[in-house]
Amino acid sequence: WHIDIRSEGEMKREVAIQMEALMSSTSVPINAIEGIDPVHSAALKGAGIETIEQLSERTVDEISTLLDVSLDDANSLAEFARKVMEVKVKQKAPGQSKQTDSRVEDTQDEEVEE
16 A cells, blocks of 8 residues: 655645646647546557647547547547647747747847947
């Protein structure tokens, strides 16, 4: 037996760190989804689905057929994949504008120094 006792705050920090790592990567591996075991992962890879991005583009029926799971389970996986993609898109947009803002500030600083 292995019992890991952690506070709620520690668990939240750990989850936040894991989510940040997932969101900052260019593509999120399919096995990052809870409920995707090695058998499901292999089935998805066999169908050319290796990332959450690719899974989010599939229909619930396709996921259900590929994994031989119920429509409810397939729907849960599809919804999770789509939510991850929504978060990635939202995080990417503000980050890009911040980079642009910092470049503008750098240019303005150079003009002042001259």
